[in-house]
Amino acid sequence: MNIFLQATFEGLSLGAVYSLVAIGFVLIFRATDVLSFAQPAMVVVGAGIISYFSTQIGIPFIVAFFLGIILTGVLGLILERTFLRPMVGEPVFSVAVLTIGIDILLRVVLDNWIGINPKYMGDPFPSYGNFGSVNIAGLTVKYLEVTALITALMLIFVLSVFFKKSKYGVAMRATSLDQEAALAQGINVGRVFGLVWFIAGLLAAFAGFFITGGFNTLTNTSFISALRALPAVVIGGLDSITGAVVGSLIIGLTQAYVGYYQFDIESAYNIKLGNGFSIVAPYVIMFVILIVKPDGLFGTEEVERV
Amino acid sequence: MSKRPDLFTSYQKEISIFPNNTQKFWFVTLLLSSIYICFIASDYWIILITNALLVSIAAWGLNIVSGLAGQINLAHGVFVGIGTYTSAVLGGVATRSVIGFEMDLLIWLPLSGIVAALIGVLISPIAVRLKGLNLGLVTLAFVFIGSHFFSNLTFITGGSGLGRKSAKLNILGIDFNSGYEIGNFLIQKNQILYLISLLVTVLLGLGVKNLVRSKTGRAFAAIRDRDIAAEALGINLFKYKATALAISCFYGGVAGALLTTTFGGVEPGTFNLLYSILFIAIVIIGGAGTVLGPLFGAFFYVLFPAIIQYVVLSSNLSEQDLLITPQQIERIIFGLFIILFLIFEPRGLWGIWFRLRNYFKAWPFSY
Numbered sequence: 001m002n003i004f005l006q007a008t009f010e011g012l013s014l015g016a017v018y019s020l021v022a023i024g025f026v027l028i029f030r031a032t033d034v035l036s037f038a039q040p041a042m043v044v045v046g047a048g049i050i051s052y053f054s055t056q057i058g059i060p061f062i063v064a065f066f067l068g069i070i071l072t073g074v075l076g077l078i079l080e081r082t083f084l085r086p087m088v089g090e091p092v093f094s095v096a097v098l099t100i101g102i103d104i105l106l107r108v109v110l111d112n113w114i115g116i117n118p119k120y121m122g123d124p125f126p127s128y129g130n131f132g133s134v135n136i137a138g139l140t141v142k143y144l145e146v147t148a149l150i151t152a153l154m155l156i157f158v159l160s161v162f163f164k165k166s167k168y169g170v171a172m173r174a175t176s177l178d179q180e181a182a183l184a185q186g187i188n189v190g191r192v193f194g195l196v197w198f199i200a201g202l203l204a205a206f207a208g209f210f211i212t213g214g215f216n217t218l219t220n221t222s223f224i225s226a227l228r229a230l231p232a233v234v235i236g237g238l239d240s241i242t243g244a245v246v247g248s249l250i251i252g253l254t255q256a257y258v259g260y261y262q263f264d265i266e267s268a269y270n271i272k273l274g275n276g277f278s279i280v281a282p283y284v285i286m287f288v289i290l291i292v293k294p295d296g297l298f299g300t301e302e303v304e305r306v
Numbered sequence: 307m308s309k310r311p312d313l314f315t316s317y318q319k320e321i322s323i324f325p326n327n328t329q330k331f332w333f334v335t336l337l338l339s340s341i342y343i344c345f346i347a348s349d350y351w352i353i354l355i356t357n358a359l360l361v362s363i364a365a366w367g368l369n370i371v372s373g374l375a376g377q378i379n380l381a382h383g384v385f386v387g388i389g390t391y392t393s394a395v396l397g398g399v400a401t402r403s404v405i406g407f408e409m410d411l412l413i414w415l416p417l418s419g420i421v422a423a424l425i426g427v428l429i430s431p432i433a434v435r436l437k438g439l440n441l442g443l444v445t446l447a448f449v450f451i452g453s454h455f456f457s458n459l460t461f462i463t464g465g466s467g468l469g470r471k472s473a474k475l476n477i478l479g480i481d482f483n484s485g486y487e488i489g490n491f492l493i494q495k496n497q498i499l500y501l502i503s504l505l506v507t508v509l510l511g512l513g514v515k516n517l518v519r520s521k522t523g524r525a526f527a528a529i530r531d532r533d534i535a536a537e538a539l540g541i542n543l544f545k546y547k548a549t550a551l552a553i554s555c556f557y558g559g560v561a562g563a564l565l566t567t568t569f570g571g572v573e574p575g576t577f578n579l580l581y582s583i584l585f586i587a588i589v590i591i592g593g594a595g596t597v598l599g600p601l602f603g604a605f606f607y608v609l610f611p612a613i614i615q616y617v618v619l620s621s622n623l624s625e626q627d628l629l630i631t632p633q634q635i636e637r638i639i640f641g642l643f644i645i646l647f648l649i650f651e652p653r654g655l656w657g658i659w660f661r662l663r664n665y666f667k668a669w670p671f672s673y
Contacts, residue, residue, distance in 0.1 A: 083649070280454040
């Protein structure tokens with residue numbers, strides 16, 4: 001039972017972090033019809049900037065943290081303005097491949113900077129309690145994971161208020177429904193595109209810190225964790241924010257349960273799932289769900305005419 | 307008639323593989339000079355060109371399913387991997403850790419294509435049900451599931467980090483692994499592989515050209531342009547999408563089998579996400595949906611790093627002087643080219659070639 005609770009807690013925390021990346025995906029997809037494969041790269045770039053400022057420049061962590069988040073948002077803005085604006089109206093596939101190109105560019109630069117040694121974030125979390133974790137009723141709870149869960153929930157709440165109440169939130173929703181109609185209503189669609197990429201960048205950097213913070217460290221393979229937000233988005237449906245959150249939680253929980261129970265399952269059914277199955281499990285789930293529901297759990301069904 | 311190359315008096319003539327004598331002439335010239343290169347070029351260039359030829363076969367495969375039939379496939383590298391391991395199992399030598407049957411090239415080469423195609427057909431029901439971005443994302447799942455299998459089926463692949471040796475080069479019972487002697491003349495293994503690759507490339511390239519002008523090829527194009535309209539016109543979507551995937555996987559499998567034979571060994575980590583994306587980049591840089599495009603793209607991809615290395619070596623800079631390694635320069639330029647080609651020249655290198663050709667056709671007039 002303890003293991004179950006432990007796995008559930010870790011899964012929820014992971015899922016909450018993934019949901020930040022996933023919401024970025026969905027925002028970009030809804031407003032601009034672009035599936036951004038560059039989002040995982042933005043996540044690690046965000047973590048890289050935070051690590052650079054706090055460990056190499058040596059400014060206080062909290063300043064570095066917010067600086068990194070803002071800079072990643074600005075990077076998103078720049079990417080949209082330079083590479084994606086000329087591609088408005090092009091086939092979806094071409095634009096998706098273009099973001100793969102952006103992903104390669106960002107990651108090469110970052111991998112070169114990271115090198116062989118893992119980079120620490122310089123965050124204070126490992127120094128709290130017993131190496132960053134505390135024992136509550138037999139559960140090992142990491143401060144970083146608690147903070148991740150709370151921050152993610154708060155961000156999701158703030159975003160939903162932003163979409164419902166603020167001027168630009170409404171403008172974004174209008175743009176995602178119909179770009180031309182929004183333009184005709186006097187909405188500056190170009191600015192909305194930029195804003196969407198900015199917010200996606202902010203969220204990516206948040207997630208980047210929580211994925212690589214503490215003892216997790218930033219390495220050349222960190223982006224694979226960030227890429228796991230992709231099956232989450234697909235499970236939930238590409239155009240649904242609720243779906244993104246639910247999908248992320250499913251992915252996070254799956255990963256945690258598989259990580260904890262793989263050995264038991266293997267010995268109980270006498271099968272061999274192989275090393276690192278917890279990394280593949282989210283994709284298997286995405287596979288199964290897409291076969292049953294091609295538009296995801298919460299996605300709107302596409303109506304097509306000739 | 308011979309003075310008017312663009313005048314076609316029958317449909318048969320218009321869709322023929324070589325519509326005029328000029329093209330026949332250049333095809334034969336190119337073929338003969340390619341064979342001649344084999345005997346004058348150094349080993350380095352022979353291996354490089356062999357590599358380019360084989361990569362272009364794999365890129366043709368992706369071009370059939372993505373460029374012609376319009377179905378996004380982010381997992382082409384996995385099918386290349388399946389072909390690779392089929393060839394390695396059938397043609398390789400068994401060791402304590404891996405299995406191998408030491409068969410003939412004439413058996414393992416077609417079979418590696420066929421096995422890849424069969425697996426393509428096996429997953430096609432899933433692929434056919436989806437379209438657009440969702441299909442792309444499912445194929446992304448294939449990449450991860452595929453590499454999981456590759457790194458865990460150790461009796462086939464040797465396991466991650468270790469890998470295994472590739473297939474042996476036996477043709478019709480003759481052992482070509484250390485070259486072959488005809489009289490006083492020794493043909494190296496590389497040269498034999500080059501000639502085999504050239505033969506396979508020419509055959510499969512003509513196959514693509516043939517496919518484009520056939521009923522199947524026209525059905526693919528119709529599906530790409532508007533699948534619902536195609537269905538309304540009586541094209542069986544399931545059948546043709548599955549066919550496209552199967553042919554594509556066949557090309558990938560054959561290319562994979564020969565590619566690893568050139569390198570001598572293979573490690574399961576090769577077939578990762580970047581490897582699959584590579585083929586997409588090649589198709590886009592070359593020109594999606596065209597016959598010559600993937601060939602251009604593949605030669606560009608293989609020869610470009612060689613040129614970069616040559617420049618780095620000849621400029622007397624040591625590795626420490628550079629901020630980034632040649633491999634990283636390659637990847638940066640590669641990523642940049644994907645972006646720039648998509649924005650400025652969506653028809654790829656083929657588009658540039660097309661405009662160049664038309665410019666000189668009408669020269670000195672610009673129209």
